[in-house]
Amino acid sequence: MEIPEKLLKFKFHILSAITLCSSILLIIYLAPRFLNIIKYFWPLLVSTALFLVAVFVLGRISPPAVSASDEKAAEGLLDYVAGQPEQLQAAVEEIQLQEESFRAQ
DSSP, X not given: OHHHXXXXXXXXXXXXXXXXXXXXXXXXXXXXXXXXXXXXHHXXXXXXXXXXXXXXHHHHHXXXXXXXXXHHHHHHHHHHHHTOHHHHHHHHHXXXXXXXXXXXX
């Protein structure tokens, strides 16, 4: 009498496990085979692999990081494009002063 009572205690767990297993088996049975999926998507997979190889190669042969003088030239261009160079220049100077005071500490 003890076993049926314990089984009734876990009836929802058992039913959910049976439902989950049966749904997984049904999906496996109805799903297309793995090789069929690979055959269908092989152009996409090859082009993605070639793109990743190109990104890796270009990353390896790209020029080194820009120097500080290049960054200042780019800041001037960005200030001009933004249209408010006076406000931006004041903000840049304030940030530079904060960085210098931080470095001095």
